[in-house]
Amino acid sequence: MSALLYRIGSGAARHPWKVVGAWLIVAVAVVAGSASFGRTLSDSFEVPGVDSQVATDLLTAAGSADAGLTARVVVTPVDDATSLFDSVPARSLLADIRSELLELPHVLAVSDPATALGAGADAAIGSGGVSADGRVATVDVSYAELDELDRADLERFVELVDSVPADSGFQVEGGGDLFFAFDEPEQGSSELVGIVIAMVVLLLAFGSVIAMGLPIGMALFGLAVGVSSMSLVAYVIEVPSWAPQIGSMIGLGVGIDYALFLVTRHREFLHRGLDVADAAGRAVATAGQAVIFAGGTVVIAILGLAVAGVPFMTAAGVAISVIVLIMVVASVTLLPAFLGISGPWIDRFGIHRRGHSTGDGEGWQRWGRHVASHAWTYAIGVTALLIALTAPVLALDLGFPDDGALPESKMQRRAYDLVAEGFGPGVNGPLVVAVDLSAVAPGADPADVDADIVAPLVAAVTADPGIASVGPARIDLDNGVATFVALPTTAPQDDATFATVQRLRSDVFPAAIGDESATAHVGGSTANFGDVAGRVTDRLPAFIGAVIVLSFLLLMFVFRSVLVPLKAALLNLLSIGAAYGVLVMVFQWGWGKDLIGLESTVPIVSFIPMFLFAILFGLSMDYEVFLLSRVREHYVATGDNDEAVIHGLATTARVITSAALIMISVFGGFVLGNDPTTKMFGLGLATAILVDATIVRIVLVPATMKLMGDANWWLPAWLDRILPNVDIDGEAGPAALGASTDPVPAPSEDREPATVGS
Structure with a gap:
């Protein structure tokens, strides 16, 4: 080559x-x-085989509007003394918004809070579109499935919301799944x-x-x-x-x-x-x-x-x-x-x-000799520090930040807050229950199906302590599906919300349906995010194991050693573990969150730990190869392990630290963005590179290699014969x-x- x-x-x-x-x-x-x-x-969280995906597939097959994306227009009076119940301008504005929404491409259905308000306060509250205090109204929009939409649909929706005059007397905001699917992170500084x-x-x-x-x-x-x-x-x-x-x-x-x-x-x-x-x-x-x-x-x-x-x-x-x-x-x-x-x-x-x-590395040579003369102290001290940084991983909570974690400058954050204030936090993360009735006799009476299967299920879900309310059920025997929406009592990103989802699946559904020839499944974005987190949690140990084995084999192939790649794999685990620990401390515990512009604590995005491990594995291999290649080169020439380690450190430390500082600068710059997910990536990568290129590469590596001596380069004779020189x-x-x-x-x-x- x-x-x-x-x-x-x-x-x-x-x-x-x-x-x-x-x-x-x-x-x-x-x-x-x-x-x-x-x-x-576009963003799609389809995960084959999980319960939420089964629910989505049922809704899609039945052509249900619940299978597509949703959006929501939220309206509230600017004047704190004004109520929507007795406001003619509010009904007029809501009717106009609904009319304009129905004219948008790919819109399947739009709720009608204006008509409900015209029927009186009780009817408006009962419709679910107006809050009990009469301060907040929502116009819910059902869109077609994701494959039929693009970013232009979001742009048209936002333009409609923004078109309401500022002097109308009402605050109008927009939110919903449509933003999640097509709202790209801001490309700022x-x-x-x-x-x-x-x-x-x-x-x-x-x-x-x-x-x-x-x-x-x-x-x-x-x-x-x-x-x-x-x-x-x-x-x-x-x-x-x-x-x-x-x-x-x-x-x-x-x-x-x-x-x-x-x-x-x-x-x-x-x-x-x-x-x-x-x-x-x-x-x-x-x-x-x-x-x-x-x-x-x-x-x-x-x-x-x-x-x-x-x-x-x-x-x-x-x-x-x-x-x-x-x-x-x-x-x-x-x-x-x-x-x-x-x-x-x-x-x-x-x-x-x-x-x-700048010299030929005399300063780094002195540092290398200093570390070598205090190898045990540095090895034990740095290892203890890294373990302490890694310890918070035991509290790692995988999930997905909801719109409440976005900055208040975002429209969907303002809509989220208004809805949570008016209707309760669970309205921002509705659970869609899909009941598979395909095994029910085709000629069955819908009334009997409702009485025997759907009604008991709705009653059982309503009685669950984690559910605030349940909407009316819709039975479609032609497509073999019944659906209803349940609103949890807690916010979408709360652990209690997915605990409710799991309880419905494991306890409530089996008890309510019994031996009937039907099955119930929970869908919706909240259930889907929880299922993704569960899938990642299940696969993460196997993935980490595979990466460690790969790194061991690659380094053994390159450096013709057993202990060097084993040490590298363990040290990589420590540096990446420290990055995970820092993410938990900042994003879950809130330590220093204000310094990075995070407005509230959030769970760690479910896919980030696996992504970080994959990326950091390759980046840490970069520094490992660059350092150890020089150590190996000098050891082969002199046979002196201690001097080889010092020489390798002296000739590479400046480049490694410069490269690491550049990486940290680039990754750290993304912490300044508005999106919590991007902040997590930036902080996690910057932390791991900082740990890897400083205390690991210039302290722990030379200390451990000094302690292992010539054993660093031990390789069984039979393996030495079959491995090619690289x-x-x-x-x-x-x-x-x-x-x-x-x-x-x-x-x-x-x-x-x-x-x-x-």
Whole structure:
């Protein structure tokens, strides 16, 4: 592979404009294709086999309006003394809103609180569309199924709500499932903040404006292609609307990270006297292998999300993997072309004075010797710290934040608050009960079916302490389905709400239906989110186990050792566990939530732990390979384990910490966003990288490797014979690379040395 990568890198550097031109053609084609033919991204929480999905399938088969998406217009008087019961303008406004909603495409049904108000207060309250205090009215909208809708439906709905004049005397808000399906997270300053900080870090690390700009330019170029491709990927697999934002976060981080490693190695070769094309080729042939290895492990781990059995997680994994792959390809093709364009001027426009040098790692050597001389103290102390950070995982609560977790600037948050205040928190998360009557005799009398099956079931559900009210049942014997809506007493994201769902399924339904030839199922978004969390919880241990085994085999293959990969797997668990613990402390316990703009505590989004593990596995492998390859290289040359560990730390610590700081900046920037899910991703990734690249890589790794001594490199003889040799990041010989075999001159005294050692 070294020879192939050398030819790719040196060829791109020799003919940079051809490579850049090819990338521009691809970029224009992808962006234009996305704009012209791309599919709209949408969110679907379909999970085959779970009870909520069975309920949805029953409703869909019966053509029930409950099978589609919903929206809700909420109206309340601005004047606190005004009641809807005796307000003619309120009835007129509600009637107008209903009329306009019925004219929207794909709207199947709209409730009529105006008519109910005209019949008197008792009728209005009994309809369920007006609160008991007469302060809040809701106009409920039933839309077609998700496949028939797109973002334009949400835009039309929002435009209608916003069209109510501000001086009407009424506050009008909108919410519902339609927002969840098509309301894309705001693209604010998150990426910009991360990029600006990354630029500062790169400028300080390289000491050159040109060298700083290359990784940023490559990452932005690759990101533009990757994110634009999402609407085209949607032709193959349904891509969630949040995947591009999470993909942007991951893509920026790994793109800049990989480019940092390659530019660092390229400058090292330049400062040793190689020409630009040869230096670029050698950089791609050496550091490029680590980039491909690390990027490949990220992709493999993310695609492993398919074992969760949750289609939207698989789809998001595929989409994010596409962005990571594009960044890897850009690193070994587009970046060397940029290096060729920059030529020998890569160190121009420097911020350091001439002759400035950051040294050759003497400070890190001293630190390495210090850690080695206090290995037991650091190993025990740091391990205890990581276990303490991981301990809150025992309280991990998987779920999904409801609209109450959004900032008050969002329309759906204001609608959520009004509905909860007027009708109770459970109205924001209705439970849809679908009764399968397909086994009932086709000629059965609907009245008998109601009396024998449906009515007892409705009564039993109504009597449950977790249910506030139950709507009228609808029986459709032609399609073999009966449906009714139950409103819980608690908010959608409360643990008690899903406990009610589980109790209905396990206790209430069997007792009420008995031996009748019918089955009942609970659907709706609240039940669906709980089922997703349950599926993820069940599959998470197997997924983590598979990733650990994969990491063990890969590192054993690369470093020809048993203990090194075992140690790496355990340390990865500690760093990722610490990230999980911090998420629990901030999002569930509320520690420091105001610092990140979180307005209320929320459960951890059900799919985030599995996603984080997959992504962080690949990213931590990046640093592990970069550090251990240098340790292994020195150990093979000297046979001295202690010195090899110190040498490896001294030659890689500056690059690892610079790369980690960039990652943390990019991921941390997304914590500033409004969406709680994005905040979780950003904080979880930033925390894990911070822990992994600092206390794990520069403290715990050298301490444990010092304690294990030569045992680090033990490998059974029979295994040593069958494993091929892999030089993942070592500098291959010139002949193997196809490069000139002329001696490489030492750096000249007047050449500015590299400011980042590798």
